[in-house]
Each structure stands twice: as structure tokens, then as C-alpha cells.
Amino acid sequence: MNDFFYAFVSLFTEMAPYLLLGFLLAGVLHVWVPKSLYIPKISKANFKSVVWSALFGIPLPICSCGVIPTAISLRQDGASRGASVSFLISTPATGVDSILATYSIMGFPFAILRPIAAFVTSILGGVLTNLSTKNEDESFTKAEPVSSCCSSHPPEPVEEISCCSSKDSEKANPQTSVWAKLQEMWTYGFVDLVQNISKWLLVGLVFGALISAFIPDDFFLGLRDYPFLSSLLVLAIAMPMYTCATGSIPLALALVAKGLTPGAALVLLMAGPATSVASMLVIGKNFGKRTLFTYLASISIGALFFGWLIDSFFMEFFLNSMLLDGHFHGEGHHISLLNSLSGVFLAALMLYSFKPQKKHQEESSCGCG
Numbered sequence: 001m002n003d004f005f006y007a008f009v010s011l012f013t014e015m016a017p018y019l020l021l022g023f024l025l026a027g028v029l030h031v032w033v034p035k036s037l038y039i040p041k042i043s044k045a046n047f048k049s050v051v052w053s054a055l056f057g058i059p060l061p062i063c064s065c066g067v068i069p070t071a072i073s074l075r076q077d078g079a080s081r082g083a084s085v086s087f088l089i090s091t092p093a094t095g096v097d098s099i100l101a102t103y104s105i106m107g108f109p110f111a112i113l114r115p116i117a118a119f120v121t122s123i124l125g126g127v128l129t130n131l132s133t134k135n136e137d138e139s140f141t142k143a144e145p146v147s148s149c150c151s152s153h154p155p156e157p158v159e160e161i162s163c164c165s166s167k168d169s170e171k172a173n174p175q176t177s178v179w180a181k182l183q184e185m186w187t188y189g190f191v192d193l194v195q196n197i198s199k200w201l202l203v204g205l206v207f208g209a210l211i212s213a214f215i216p217d218d219f220f221l222g223l224r225d226y227p228f229l230s231s232l233l234v235l236a237i238a239m240p241m242y243t244c245a246t247g248s249i250p251l252a253l254a255l256v257a258k259g260l261t262p263g264a265a266l267v268l269l270m271a272g273p274a275t276s277v278a279s280m281l282v283i284g285k286n287f288g289k290r291t292l293f294t295y296l297a298s299i300s301i302g303a304l305f306f307g308w309l310i311d312s313f314f315m316e317f318f319l320n321s322m323l324l325d326g327h328f329h330g331e332g333h334h335i336s337l338l339n340s341l342s343g344v345f346l347a348a349l350m351l352y353s354f355k356p357q358k359k360h361q362e363e364s365s366c367g368c369g
Helices: 002-032 047-057 067-076 081-093 096-106 108-132 167-172 174-214 221-225 227-238 248-257 262-274 277-287 289-313 315-322 324-328 337-353 361-365
Strands: none
Touching (some): 002 248, 047 081, 047 108, 067 081, 067 277, 081 108, 081 277, 096 108, 096 248, 096 315, 108 262, 108 289, 174 337, 221 227, 227 262, 227 289, 248 262, 248 315, 262 289, 262 315, 277 289, 289 315
């Protein structure tokens, strides 16, 4: 139990400052980058739209269930099928918060390769979708109402015009507008986003610490002689289950510490957040079976390819960069004051996120005259 407690605290405090920075950047992106900026760029069924959609999706901190209503909203607003699939693949597998958290405990190479792999895979998925559905009608009819499984609130529309805050009122009272945006940035980054990932982050940390404390160090070591087989096994397990992009990091690190290949860990980091049974069902109903098949095939091909690339050519390099002994056994590892303070602040935010949140006041008071 002492090993479990230390592994949990060590992982949590190591990730905390990077997660807090990620939440801040996520709030900035959400409030200060208008969504209308990228809608015109992803409306055509061509390669350029797919690339733009992948680029816009990578930094957004949206989970695999939350991305579905967002992608459907984009599709309704004119995004092509290929751009929608590209967004569906790139967004949940990364996010500015998970990229920073990946760097904090898995090292710089993983933090760089993870978004690159998601970007390439999302482009593959978008291009294949455009090719496989080029003879289908581009109009979109939603099969059924879709809500996010990460939150009880309805999904945020892509473009919302509020009768309570027009452009004229912003010009008349710019200080109030800026203050309202700062409040919204804080609420989104440090309340809503923390609420969305807290449960899955704790699940990942607990399982990672349990694996670290109770599974022998050489448990998966035999699989290193069969790296592609281990990646296939991880893919089969990861695709139907749900893991968020951030919560999967300590789990992947713990598995590698017990002998799993770093390539198989990347497969988990890519396939786990990007797919789940719930997302498969909703995508199949709203985008069609052909698009669903292309979506799953693209994620499988991309994850297995980049996993094979790591295990075949860079296995020792990635293993050395992860500094496993320092994270899990505490040999010479010291929790700094910054990490400790960040951990306390993040824990307070997470405890607050488990409280029932009241609806924003404007949702009940807004009326048009």
C-alpha cells in the first residue's frame, strides 16, 4: 500500500503543473478563438479541409464522447464528411492539456509524437472518408438528439448568437465584455474542463498506481519479443473501452514500467481516447456505416503503424526518455515545492468539480425583451 500511495501521489503531482497550464490554455482557446474562424475552411470535401480540421482539432481538450456532438454540430453547419471524421480522430486523442501532461511523465519524444500521430491518422481518416463517400449526398440529417456522456448539459453549438450580449452592447461596455470573457475563460478551463476529466483522470491514476504497486516488474516483459502482437492486443482492448486522453497517460506509463512496449503504449494513447462503444454507435447512426468503418480502420492503421515505428526503430530511445524508475520507485525522485502546490490546487479544483454545479445564471434569465 505504501508503494501504491507513493506512485499515486508522485504521478499526480508530476502532472499537476502541466495540467493547470493546459486548462489555462484551453480556456484561452475556447473564449478568444472564434469558432466561426474555421467553419468556412472545412466545408469542402477536399484534402485542404481535412488538414484544417485536423489542425483545429488537435489543441482542443475535448473527450471522445464530448467530441461527437461537436462534430455533428460542425457537420450541420457545413463541414464535409472527411473534415468531420478528421476532427473526430484528432481531437479526443490529444488536447493541449494532455500534450503537456504527456510531456510531464512520459517525456518529450512521446509528447511530440502523440499529436503528430493523431494528425497523420486524422488526415488518413478524412481522405479515406472523402473517397469512400464521394458518391453519397453531402447533405446531413441528424439521426437522433445527441448529448455528451461527459456532462449532463447539452452540447455547445458551434455558433451561438445570444440576445443578451450583442456586438453593440460589447462596444458600449467593453470593460464588462472583457471581464465576462475572463470569467468564461476561468469557468471553462478550471471548472467545466476539470469536471469533465476528473473522474477519468482518477481512474487512470488509480489503475496506474495499482499496476505499479502490485504487478511484478517483468510481468509484460515477454511481450517485448512480440511487439506487433502486443500492439494488436492493446488495440483490441482499447477500442471498445473509454479512456480520456489525460487519464490514459498514467495507465500507459504503468504498463510500460511492467514490460509493455512503448509502441503498444502509444496504441493505447491513440485508440483508447479516440474510440468507445458509445462513440461507435452514435457515429454509425449519424454518419453512416461506411463512415464508421473508415473511421475505425483509420485509427487502427495509424495506431499500429506508429506503434510499430517506435518498437522497430526507437524502442530504447523512448524507454530511456520516460525515466520509469524515477516515477515509480522513487530512486532519487523528489517532489518539488511547485509540484506540491500545483497538486494541492488541482486536488481542490477536482473536489469542487464533484459538487453539483448550478446552471449559469444567464441560462435562466436570458430573454429577448
